[in-house]
Amino acid sequence: MLEFKEFQLFINEVAIFEPISMTISNEIVSIMGPSGCGKSSLFMAVLGGLNEEFSYQGDIEINGESIMQRSTAQRHIGMMMQDDLLFPHMNVMQNLLFACPEKMKKIEKLDLINRYLIKTDMYEFKDSKVQSLSGGQKSRISALRAVLCQPEIVLLDEPFAKLDQSLKQKFRPWLFDLLLEKNIPVLMVTHDLNDCHQSAFYDLVKGEFSAR
Amino acid sequence: MFGLLATVLPAFSYFPALNFNTFSFNAWFDLLQHPSFFSAFKLTVSTGFLSTSFSILFSFIIFYRYVYFKPSRFLNKILTPMLAIPHAAFAIAFILLLSPSGWLLKIIGQFVGWVIPPNIVTVNDSYALSLTLVLILKETPFLILMMMTQLPNIPVKSNRLITQSLGYSDFASFVYIMLPQLLKNIRLPIYAVLAFSLTVVDVAQIIGPNAPPTLGVLIHQWISNSDFTLRLQAASGAIFLLLLVVSFIVLFYVLEQCCIKLILLKSSASKRSIMFESVFAQLGKIIYFILLLSILVIVVLILWSVTFRWGFTDILPNSFSLKFWQKSQEALLLGLKNAFIFAMISTVLGLVLMVGALEFVNSKKTNRKYLPKTLMYLPLLLPQVSFLFGFNVFLLWFDFHYDWVAIIWAHSLFVMPYLYISLKSVFEKFDKRYTLQSYALNRGYFKTLFFIKLPMLKGSIYTAFALGFSVSVVQYLPTLYMGEGRIETITTQMVNMASGSDYRRIAIFALCQILLPLIIFIVASRKTRDA
Numbered sequence: 001m002l003e004f005k006e007f008q009l010f011i012n013e014v015a016i017f018e019p020i021s022m023t024i025s026n027e028i029v030s031i032m033g034p035s036g037c038g039k040s041s042l043f044m045a046v047l048g049g050l051n052e053e054f055s056y057q058g059d060i061e062i063n064g065e066s067i068m069q070r071s072t073a074q075r076h077i078g079m080m081m082q083d084d085l086l087f088p089h090m091n092v093m094q095n096l097l098f099a100c101p102e103k104m105k106k107i108e109k110l111d112l113i114n115r116y117l118i119k120t121d122m123y124e125f126k127d128s129k130v131q132s133l134s135g136g137q138k139s140r141i142s143a144l145r146a147v148l149c150q151p152e153i154v155l156l157d158e159p160f161a162k163l164d165q166s167l168k169q170k171f172r173p174w175l176f177d178l179l180l181e182k183n184i185p186v187l188m189v190t191h192d193l194n195d196c197h198q199s200a201f202y203d204l205v206k207g208e209f210s211a212r
Numbered sequence: 213m214f215g216l217l218a219t220v221l222p223a224f225s226y227f228p229a230l231n232f233n234t235f236s237f238n239a240w241f242d243l244l245q246h247p248s249f250f251s252a253f254k255l256t257v258s259t260g261f262l263s264t265s266f267s268i269l270f271s272f273i274i275f276y277r278y279v280y281f282k283p284s285r286f287l288n289k290i291l292t293p294m295l296a297i298p299h300a301a302f303a304i305a306f307i308l309l310l311s312p313s314g315w316l317l318k319i320i321g322q323f324v325g326w327v328i329p330p331n332i333v334t335v336n337d338s339y340a341l342s343l344t345l346v347l348i349l350k351e352t353p354f355l356i357l358m359m360m361t362q363l364p365n366i367p368v369k370s371n372r373l374i375t376q377s378l379g380y381s382d383f384a385s386f387v388y389i390m391l392p393q394l395l396k397n398i399r400l401p402i403y404a405v406l407a408f409s410l411t412v413v414d415v416a417q418i419i420g421p422n423a424p425p426t427l428g429v430l431i432h433q434w435i436s437n438s439d440f441t442l443r444l445q446a447a448s449g450a451i452f453l454l455l456l457v458v459s460f461i462v463l464f465y466v467l468e469q470c471c472i473k474l475i476l477l478k479s480s481a482s483k484r485s486i487m488f489e490s491v492f493a494q495l496g497k498i499i500y501f502i503l504l505l506s507i508l509v510i511v512v513l514i515l516w517s518v519t520f521r522w523g524f525t526d527i528l529p530n531s532f533s534l535k536f537w538q539k540s541q542e543a544l545l546l547g548l549k550n551a552f553i554f555a556m557i558s559t560v561l562g563l564v565l566m567v568g569a570l571e572f573v574n575s576k577k578t579n580r581k582y583l584p585k586t587l588m589y590l591p592l593l594l595p596q597v598s599f600l601f602g603f604n605v606f607l608l609w610f611d612f613h614y615d616w617v618a619i620i621w622a623h624s625l626f627v628m629p630y631l632y633i634s635l636k637s638v639f640e641k642f643d644k645r646y647t648l649q650s651y652a653l654n655r656g657y658f659k660t661l662f663f664i665k666l667p668m669l670k671g672s673i674y675t676a677f678a679l680g681f682s683v684s685v686v687q688y689l690p691t692l693y694m695g696e697g698r699i700e701t702i703t704t705q706m707v708n709m710a711s712g713s714d715y716r717r718i719a720i721f722a723l724c725q726i727l728l729p730l731i732i733f734i735v736a737s738r739k740t741r742d743a
Binding site: 049074076078083087088089090098106145151 | 367369370371373374376377378379380381388389392393396472476479480481482483484
C-alpha cells in the first residue's frame with residue numbers, strides 16, 4: 001500500500017502543489033496535471049531522486065513505513081519512464097537478469113524470465129541486442145524489468161508518451177493487465193486522459209480526484 | 213602513410229641517399245643485438261602498460277566520485293587548467309620539486325635535518341617510475357575529459373535512478389552499467405594514451421632513465437646521431453615500436469572485451485553491492501593530489517625563474533633576481549615567436565580543413581554521415597618517431613627544403629585530431645532548421661555557413677582553437693625533424709636545455725611554454741563567454 005500523508009513539495013521554499021492525502025492499494029492510480037504542476041517532482045519524491053533545492057512536508061509510506069529517509073535502493077520500487085532506458089551494452093536476457101532479486105537462484109531467474117517472455121511474445125528476442133528492438137518491444141521489456149525486481153510499488157512516468165497511437169492502444173491494456181496481476185500499488189504520472197486506467201484520476205492542480 | 217613507407221624501406225636497409233641499395237635484414241640484426249635494446253624494450257613496455265592502466269583506473273575512480281556518486285562542477289573547473297600544462301613543462305617542474313635537491317625534499321630536509329641533498333634516486337630512476345608517475349598524472353585528467361565528452365550519449369542520471377530503484381548500490385550500478393559503456397566509448401582516447409606512453413620522447417628525455425633510456429628515446433638518439441648509418445637501425449627500431457604499439461592496442465582491446473564480459477557475467481548474478489565501495493568513493497579524492505601537484509608545478513617554476521640563489525637547507529630562495537630573464541630574453545622571444553606563428557597557422561589550417569570535412573560529411577553530397585573516427589585518431593595512435601622519421605627521409609628524397617612548410621604540415625597533423633574531438637558533436641548536433649530557414653530566405657550555402665552556422669558555433673570554435681593552439685605549441689619531434697634542428701620553438705629549446713642547463717633558465721622556458729597556450733585559453737574562454 002502506498003500512502004501520501006499531507007505530503008507537500010516545495011522548491012526553494014515555494015509550494016509546488018497543495019498537500020496530498022491519498023492511499024493507493026492494489027490498483028493503478030493516475031496523477032494528472034498540466035506541464036510544470038509538479039507531476040515529475042512528485043514522481044521523483046516517491047522514487048527518492050529529488051535535487052537539493054526541493055524540500056517537503058508530510059510523509060510518504062509504503063506498507064505503513066515511511067520511505068522518506070530511505071535511499072532509492074532501499075525503497076523497493078519498480079519504475080518505467082517514457083524513455084525505455086534499457087542498458088545498451090546488455091541483451092534482452094541480461095537486462096532482465098539484472099533486474100531479478102539477488103536471492104533468487106539462477107535457474108529460477110531464467111525460468112521466471114522465460115515464462116514472462118513467452119507470455120509477452122518476446123521469447124524469440126531473448127538474445128537480441130536491445131537496439132535492434134522496435135519501440136513497442138522495448139517498452140514491453142522495460143515493463144518486465146519493472147515488475148521482475150519484485151517491487152512493493154510500481155511508478156510509471158508517461159509510459160506511453162513515446163508510442164504512436166496504434167501501439168499505445170495495444171500496449172496500454174497489456175501493461176495494465178501485467179501490473180494488476182502483480183497485485184501491487186501503481187502510481188502513474190501522465191498528461192493524457194486516455195492513459196488513465198480508472199474512471200477517476202487525481203488532479204494535482206485541484207488537489208482532488210476528478211472524473212475522466 | 214608516405215612517412216611510414218619511407219620508414220619501412222630503410223628498416224630493410226634500402227636507403228639510396230646513403231648508398232644502401234639492396235634489401236636485407238641487417239638493420240634488424242643490428243637493432244636486436246644492440247646492448248641497450250632489450251633493457252629499453254622492457255622499460256618501454258613497463259612504462260606504457262603501467263601508466264596507461266593506472267591512468268584508466270584513476271580516471272574511472274575520479275569520474276565515479278565526482279560525476280556519478282556525488283556530481284559536482286568541481287571537475288569541470290579544474291580539468292582545463294590542469295590539461296593546459298604541457299607534459300614536458302610538467303616533467304621539468306616535477307624534477308624541480310622532487311629531485312634530491314628539489315623543493316619538496318628541501319622542505320622535508322627541514323624536518324629531518326638534512327644539510328645536503330639525500331643520496332636517493334627520485335627522478336630519472338632506472339625503472340622509469342618517475343616517468344610513469346608523470347604520465348599517469350598528465351593522462352588521467354585527459355581521460356576524465358574524454359569520459360565527460362561522452363556524457364551526452366549516456367543518460368547518467370536516469371541510469372542511476374533505474375539501477376537504484378532495482379536496489380543496486382551506487383558503485384554497483386556504476387560498475388555494471390556505466391563502466392562497460394564508458395570503456396567502449398573512450399576506446400580510442402585510451403589507445404591514444406597507450407601509444408603516447410609507449411613512444412613519448414620529450415618527457416622521457418627529461419625525466420626518464422638515461423642508460424638505457426626508453427625505446428623512443430633510443431631511436432631518437434640514433435636518428436640524431438652524426439653517424440648516418442645508424443639511421444637504418446633507427447628505422448627498424450621505429451617499425452619495431454610501431455608493431456609494439458599495435459600489439460598493445462590489440463592487448464588492450466582484448467582486456468577491454470574480457471572486462472566487459474566479466475562485468476556482464478557478474479551483473480547476471482544480480483548482486484546488489486560490491487566490496488570496498490566506500491574505499492573507491494574515497495579514492496576519488498586522489499584528484500586533489502593531482503591538483504595540488506599541478507599548482508605546485510606552477511609555483512616552483514615561478515620561484516626558480518626569479519631565483520638568484522637557493523641553498524639546499526632553505527625552504528624559499530635566499531635572493532631573487534630577474535637576471536636570467538634578461539639573459540634569456542633573445543632566445544626566449546625567438547622561441548615564443550616561432551611557436552606562436554606555427555601554432556597560429558597550423559591551427560587555422562587545421563580548423564579550415566576540419567570544418568570543411570565535417571560540413572562535407574553532414575551534407576547531402578555524401579552517404580557517409582561521420583568521419584571515420586580511427587582515421588582521425590591515426591596521428592595520435594602512430595608513434596611520432598616512426599612516421600616523422602620516414603617523412604623526413606621522404607622529404608630528403610625529393611630534396612624538399614621548405615622547413616617551415618613541413619613543420620606547419622606536421623603540426624596540423626597533430627592538431628587535427630583534437631579539433632575533431634572538440635567539434636564533431638557540435639557540428640553533428642547543430643539544429644539544421646536554422647540552415648533550412650536561411651536557405652528558405654534565399655541565402656546560398658556559403659552565406660549560410662559564414663553568416664549563420666559558424667557565428668552560432670563560434671563559442672565551440674574558440675575553444676577548439678585554443679586546444680589546437682596548445683597542441684601545436686608543445687610539439688617537439690615534429691618541429692625538430694621537419695625543421696632538421698635548424699628552427700627552434702619554445703618547446704625544442706626547453707627540452708634541449710633540460711639535461712644539464714641551469715635550473716633558473718629551464719624554469720623560465722618551462723614557464724613560458726605553459727604561459728603561451730594559457731593566454732590563448734584565457735582569451736578563448738572570454739570570447740566563448742561573450743559568444
